[in-house]
Amino acid sequence: MKTSFFQFLKDIFKELFSNKINFVFMFLALTISLVTLNTIYSLGLSAKKQVMDYLANLQFGKDAMFIVAGGGRIIGLTTTRRDTLKLEDVEEIKKLDFVKLASPISIGTLEVSYKGVAEKLKVEGVLPNYVFANNWYPKVGRFINEKDLKTMAKVCVVGADIPKKFNIKNILGEKIKIAGQYFKVIGVLESKPFFGHHRWDKRIFIPLTTAQRRVFNKDYIEGVKLLFRKGTDIKIAEKKIKEILRKRHKLFGIEPDDFRIITPELAISIFTKTMRTINVFLLAIALISLTISGVIIMNLMYANIEEKAPVIALRIALGADPRKIIKHYLIMSFFIAIISGIVGWILSIFLMQIISFFTPLKTFFSWKVFIFSLSFATFTSITFTLMPAIRASKIEPAILLKTL
């Protein structure tokens, strides 16, 4: 048995495709806007996911924190002294029961050379626990150990790009010159994905003691990475650490901090802040374009209804009540929305593929975006068809008998 609903749909489909040009324009208007909207939305999600992955990869999940020497703004020049963060501070912080691991670093940009090839690179003085703190292990050789620290050994572990940079085939055991002193390479780290300007694979790591006494000649550190025990309340942890540091640095009253505490949340917000501003702007443009497509759909629907007035009048004469006529055009607009929604989504994936060739952003596949696309298409299409549909339902069947 065929239900009349099936026939009803068939009838709507046939009417929709009876004026192909009209259909194509409605479809195009909606599809183009949706491609824009989907692509912008997906790329925003993609960027956020990349930042999250990046942070997770650095062991900068929700149970981590980074303390940087120097107060003031989060990004940019410091407005306070930056030589006050010491290893003693780290020892004090380590006493807090929720701190699982503390990994201090002393960092500087130095000239590194090998057989006449020289380059300025970031050199970090670190402890053996650096590998656990950053989830980053040697690919070959070993990392810095306690003995290296005690003896202030002139050894180094290099990032994955270094052998290639100095054109060394078998780098283990080779000696490279850092700030005029020879360091023996004892290990090469795994390659680490990078985001923005942080090229981890171009860094060189040496024992912290060696860095402080033999290279930088300073007793302060640039930062310390902390890992907390599971379930630690980051806000409470931040407060306690701040108290310890301010007390130790003798900062009272309104004196500003001479350190900055970077939480994962803060890091994400810094990374995504600019992105978000751009996204809101682009989304606004996409929404305006969607509204324009809505108006185009409305116009084309009006034209369609004008053109089909005798058929609508006939339907009314044959027993279609006003609600059925409205339903007829809303279902038609729903079809247009579904087709445009699906095609718009597929095209946006292609567009993202193209964009990913030229930018670090990756194609982002998400059912959320698909549902988002369909919902927007349906909302726009149905909203802007409502008026023409109501007009159609008010067509007088009497127009069929033209002569008075």
Added chain:
Amino acid sequence: MVKKLVILKNITKTYYTGKVAYQVLKGISLEVEEGEFLAIMGASGSGKSTLLNIIGLLDKPDSGIYIFDGQEVNQLTKKELAYLRNRKIGFVFQAFYLVPWATALENVLLPLLYRGKINKEDEKKAVELLKRLRLEKRINAKPNELSGGEQQRVAIARALITNPKLLLADEPTGNLDSKSSQEVMNIFKELNENGITIIMVTHDPEIADFAKKIKIIKDGTFIKE
């Protein structure tokens, strides 16, 4: 006693063109019994199509009473009128008004689309009707593949699919050649002999002659029978 299907009492209808009022129907009264075949004749602008619109529940009179099939219809809503049209009235128009993208069979089934279900029996009945009107080879043809006479026959089949009590025809042969006109009128005659009440509007006396009764309308009122 034969039941009266259509009773019109003092029907008036005025149209407005801008601020100019034009009274098309000036107190028309009419009674049509079941099984009648009435032709309404009149010149252009005499009000015959307006009258047909009112009889067919496509338009409402400004004043007067209209009783259709024992029910006063003046106060019915659009939905109720749509229901009555769908169940009790069949329409045949001068311009055929077939849905251009639908096949002959789909056009015939169109009124049933606005009921609840279309079942196999309905389809069978539609095919039977098309066969009866000698369109068995044109079942799947689109209107633009049919001649004028064939299109009008499809329209007649569409009017008959709901087993209407009343068949309304507005200049049914107006767009047809004489042979096709003859054919269509013979079908009407046969339908009337089988018990269907027909009210037809025409300005062609030869066509009106097929009816059992003729009424002439002039300036919004009947002048003679």
